[in-house]
Amino acid sequence: MATPCKVTGCKNETPPALAELQVCVLHFTLSIEGSCAEMRRETALGNAPHERQREIMRFITESGERLARVATSGLHLTDDLKARILSTFLTLMNLRENLDRANMRSSFGRTGQHR
Ligand SMILES: [Zn+2]
Numbered sequence: 001m002a003t004p005c006k007v008t009g010c011k012n013e014t015p016p017a018l019a020e021l022q023v024c025v026l027h028f029t030l031s032i033e034g035s036c037a038e039m040r041r042e043t044a045l046g047n048a049p050h051e052r053q054r055e056i057m058r059f060i061t062e063s064g065e066r067l068a069r070v071a072t073s074g075l076h077l078t079d080d081l082k083a084r085i086l087s088t089f090l091t092l093m094n095l096r097e098n099l100d101r102a103n104m105r106s107s108f109g110r111t112g113q114h115r
Pocket of ligand 1: 010
């Protein structure tokens with residue numbers, strides 16, 4: 001029996017790759033996008049604690065892996081959903097890049113000028 005998506009009002013089914021989270025593909029990508037936007041704000045200033053940065057890194061790899069599994073598990077995805085999955089990958093990659101950049105800036109700031 002298929003598990004429905006846990007988001008209120010959503011009639012989509014949960015694919016096996018997301019059974020643990022009980023969300024459909026659409027809501028999975030939306031939740032990643034939402035978390036990424038939040039983490040991006042958090043890390044933009046480059047002063048997120050080290051432990052938190054590690055957590056964010058972990059979130060990026062775990063979400064990316066799970067998303068890749070969903071995308072390649074043979075589900076019949078609409079073109080719309082495929083495009084959404086790709087743009088979510090891009091969001092994850094950009095967040096990772098932002099994190100690295102913010103890190104670089106803050107360590108330059110701490111250690112003084114590099115000339
Ligand atoms: Zn849903």
